[in-house]
Amino acid sequence: MDWMKIGSALMLLMMIVYLWPRAKQMMKESPKGSSEDWKAVIIPLLAVVGFVILLVMMV
């Protein structure tokens, strides 16, 4: 295994260790969204998916 892979793995591991406490806190403290709230997120995200597919077809 080359040391680029080892370096990348170490960096990702560091990110996981660093972000884990913050992620846990955010998971606990985040307010719950209603179905209306999620609809307001899903629509633009689906538009992003459509746009990426369009870009893939263009290249």
Add this chain to the structure above:
Amino acid sequence: MNQTAVSTISASALSTNKLIRNTYMLLSMTLLFSALTATASVAFNMPPITYLLSLGGAMLLIWMVLPRTANSSAGLGVVFAITGLMGFGLGPILTQYLALPNGGQLIATAFGGTGIIFLSLSTYALTTRKDFSFMGGFLMTGMMVILIAALANIFLAMPLISLVISSVVIMLMSGFILYDTSRMVNGTESNYIHMTVSLYLSLFNIFISLLQILGAFAGNRD
């Protein structure tokens, strides 16, 4: 509504507008600086390890230095150091893509696509003024899953998993743009240096992931 309430609301609206203006101004300057360092990195033909070292350096600055300097003018220098390093780290990746027959077109498409995604989502969050704070837990969970999947894929080296990770990263970062913009609009965040770094990271990740997806599909077609 009495006069005190009216003046409190208008003061809050003013500070929100100032935060948004400062964030976008700093973001555009850092993007320009990042593009300059990326160009320099391509011109010097930097080796692939540059990507890892630059990103590692930028992460250390974000974790260790930024929290201590974000409320002072030194924070501005730190933001430019972070974005400059990340731009410099992009050099070896761009060099690899530029070696492809349609590499220039792929980079331009990924760059333009990232810009359109960012502008559309920011406009959506700014005009609807919706509160997307409920997405925080979901986005962080997604982030942890993706980091673990990316770690596993370093050893598995499966191209399909790599493509799935890139696609999910684009979705997650799009979610983060909505989440961060709503934090500015709704006054949850008041520091434009934090906001700039947060939005820059979303843009950076969307660009890299989009480039990888476009490269994979264009490569298959060739």
